[in-house]
Structure formats: C-alpha cells, structure tokens
Amino acid sequence: MLVIYGSHRNNGNSEQLAKHMIKEMKTEEIFLRDLTIHPILDQRHDEEGFKHRGDDYYGVVERLLQHDEVILVTPLYWYGMSGRMKNFVDRWSESLRDGKIEFRESMNRKKFYVVVVGGDDPNQKALPLIMQFRHIVEFFGAKLEDYIIGEANSPGHILEDERAMKRAEILNRKWRNI
Numbered sequence: 001m002l003v004i005y006g007s008h009r010n011n012g013n014s015e016q017l018a019k020h021m022i023k024e025m026k027t028e029e030i031f032l033r034d035l036t037i038h039p040i041l042d043q044r045h046d047e048e049g050f051k052h053r054g055d056d057y058y059g060v061v062e063r064l065l066q067h068d069e070v071i072l073v074t075p076l077y078w079y080g081m082s083g084r085m086k087n088f089v090d091r092w093s094e095s096l097r098d099g100k101i102e103f104r105e106s107m108n109r110k111k112f113y114v115v116v117v118g119g120d121d122p123n124q125k126a127l128p129l130i131m132q133f134r135h136i137v138e139f140f141g142a143k144l145e146d147y148i149i150g151e152a153n154s155p156g157h158i159l160e161d162e163r164a165m166k167r168a169e170i171l172n173r174k175w176r177n178i
Contacts, residue, residue, distance in 0.1 A: 001022070001025065001026075001027045001028070001067060001068075001069040001070070001071065001175070002027065002028050002029075002030065002063065002064060002066075002067035002069070002070050002071070003018055003022060003027050003028070003029045003030070003070075003071045003073060004029075004030045004032065004060070004064070004070065004071070004072055004073065004085075004088070005018065005029065005030065005031045005032060005033070005073045005074075006032050006072070006073060006074035006075070006081060006082040006084045006085030006088070007031075007033065007073070007074065007075050007082060007084075008033055008075075008082060008084065009033075009155075010033070011155075012075060012117075012155070013075065013117040013150065013152035013155070013156070013157060013158035014073050014074060014075045014115055014116065014117040014150070014158075015073060016156070016158050016159065017073075017115055017117055017148060017150045017158050017161075017164055017165070017168055018071060018073040018115045018168075020165060020168040020169070020172070021071070021115065021148065021168035021169075021171050021172050022071070022172065022175075023172060024172075024176065025172065025175060025176060027071075028063065028067065030060055030063060032060075032084040032085065032087075032088055033084060035055075035056035035059075035060065036055045036056050037055055037056055037057045037060070037084070037087050037088050037091065038053045038055045038057070038087070039087050039090065040087070040090040040091050040093060040094060041053070042093075043094075044093065044097065049097055050094040050097055050098065057088070057091050057094075060088065061095055061101070061103070065101065065103070065106045067110070068109065068110055068111065069110065069111045069112075069113070069145075070110055070111070070112050070113070071112075071113045071114070071115060072085065072112065072113070072114050072115070072133065073114075073115040073116075074114075074115070074116055074129075075116070075117055075118065076116050076117065076118025076119075076120075076122050076125070076126050076129065079118075079125055079126075079128065079129065080129055080132070081116075081129060081132075081133075089136060092107075092136075104140055104141075107137075107140035107141075107142055108140045108141035108142050109142070110137075110140075110142050111142070111143060111145045112133070112137045112142055112143065112144050112145060113144070113145055113146050113147060113148075113171070114129075114130060114133045114144065114147040114148075115147070115148050115150070116129055116130070116147070116148070116149050116150070117149070117150040117151070117152050117158055117164075118149075118150075118151065118152075119151065119152060119153035119157075121151075122149050122150065122151050123149050123151065126149045127149075130144075130147050130149070133147070146171060148164055148167045148168055148171070149164065150164035150165075151164065
C-alpha cells in the first residue's frame with residue numbers, strides 16, 4: 001500500500017488521521033512537501049510531446065506504479081485538494097502520453113482511498129472533492145474504494161473527531177485482516 005501525503009505541514013491533521021488509519025501496517029509513504037514537483041506545462045499538442053522537467057515527479061510515478069492500493073491524503077484547502085497534490089495529479093496527463101510506461105493500464109488495476117481533513121463543515125464541503133477524486137480514478141477505470149473526511153481547525157484537533165478516528169480504525173482492521 002502506498003500513502004501519498006499532500007499536506008504542506010509536517011504531522012498535520014490529515015497526516016495524523018491517515019497514520020491512524022495505517023498503524024501497524026506495512027506501507028510506503030511519500031510526502032510531496034519533501035519533493036519538487038513542478039506544475040504541468042501543457043505540451044499535449046506539441047510535436048515532441050511532454051518533456052521531462054527534471055523534478056521528482058517521475059520518481060513518484062515509478063513508486064506509484066509498484067503498488068496495488070493507494071491512499072491520497074490532503075487537507076481541504078479552499079474546498080479542494082492542496083496545491084502539492086493538485087500539481088502531482090495534473091502531471092498524470094503527462095504520464096498518459098509517455099510511451100515508456102503503461103500508466104493507464106497500471107492505474108486501472110489500483111484501489112484508491114482518500115483522506116481529507118478540513119475545518120469548515122468538511123463533511124458537507126469536502127464532498128465535491130471526494131467526487132473529483134472519484135472522477136479522476138474512474139477516468140482510468142479504477143475505483144475509489146473508500147474515503148474518510150475529518151474535521152479539524154488547529155494542529156492535533158483531528159484526534160477529537162471521534163467519527164473520523166473510528167472510520168480510520170475500521171479501515172485499519174479491515175486491511176490487517178485481509
């Protein structure tokens with residue numbers, strides 16, 4: 001299982017919730033904040049196509065393609081995913097046109113999960129983001145298996161969201177019993 005964190009802050013609420021969800025499990029974790037992933041340059045219609053940008057993007061994609069289950073973790077920023085996560089997902093357009101990797105074929109076999117934490121009624125206001133992730137993974141023929149939305153306004157506040165913490169425990173038990 002691969003966990004990709006899109007938070008800008010170390011040990012933020014979304015990260016704490018995800019860590020609770022994967023406790024005592026063998027996972028690989030990627031922290032986008034520690035990497036350089038440039039925004040996409042749309043070169044879909046250029047004769048040469050996309051050019052590698054010399055950043056960490058393809059290293060992350062290589063690791064992504066090695067896993068069957070992927071958890072995407074992001075705080076709810078202005079009712080969407082973090083900029084770091086968005087840059088990463090936007091670059092998937094580049095991978096779709098890269099003839100050296102079978103990106104679409106690999107992605108359609110994956111199970112995806114999403115963890116989102118926000119502070120302004122996220123159980124309602126994060127639902128469009130969940131739908132966005134659902135549309136993104138369904139584009140590849142994959143499925144968004146499940147998601148957790150947590151509510152937190154300040155560091156560590158997620159630990160008080162009993163509903164989100166309970167959902168994380170349920171998923172953790174389910175995965176460990178498989």
